[in-house]
Amino acid sequence: MSEINMYTVSIYTENNIGLLNRISAIFQRRHINIESINSSVSEIENVSKWTIVVKLTEVRMKKVIGQIEKQVEVIKAYYHTEEETIYQESCLFKLRTNLLYDEREVQNIIKESNARIVTVNRDFFVIEKSGLKEELELLHRELNVFGIMQFTRSGRIAVTKDEMKISKMLEAFQH
CATH class of the missing domain: 3.30.70.260 (ACT domain)
Incomplete structure (x- = not known):
């Protein structure tokens, strides 16, 4: 087979x-x-x-x-x-803005994963990460603990x- x-x-x-x-x-x-x-x-x-x-x-x-x-x-x-x-994939995470200021761990996760902040406003912020599917899935698991408002991932x-x-x-x- x-x-x-x-x-x-x-x-x-x-x-x-x-x-x-x-x-x-x-x-x-x-x-x-x-x-x-x-x-x-x-x-x-x-x-x-x-x-x-x-x-x-x-x-x-x-x-x-x-x-x-x-x-x-x-x-x-x-x-x-x-x-x-x-190959690469890309994803966007939308999270509550207070997490960026109140949760030091969220800042560390963003920095360690080499994600970048795309936009910040009063209610939410958006981060972007490009990489292998496994890297994106790891970042998703780490941020999910804090509550993800929206998430999308591109195709390869x-x-x-x-x-x-x-x-x-x-x-x-x-x-």
Whole structure:
């Protein structure tokens, strides 16, 4: 039996309406849970890059990539292991302002986690932290003791350690 691994999928696409539904349906039909999804501009003008994180076997991953690449708007799709990528996630925490002044431990947690304060007002303050999922989860556990008013975490953003041949291919697509 094949080993289940975490994969980061990079999909380069034209920016078209409805593509998200079709791509997510490819995962849904195979009962594959998407751990995170992020969409952004890519290094090439008018080309979007989606970063999707999933856990499955490599055999299934290859089949999914094949299905994704059959979508008309998809230029190219890749998958990489954790070891082949450099990745980060980001999160925001909203907490009561009095905690910042009354709880020395909250100040220490912020400092030790290398989080940064984004805004402070009379009622609340917001801190931002970027890092690995485990670092964000640790900060969440530490701050949760004090009461988090709101929390949100981004999907993974990633680049590969090796050169991506996509850039040359996309230059041709651009002209």
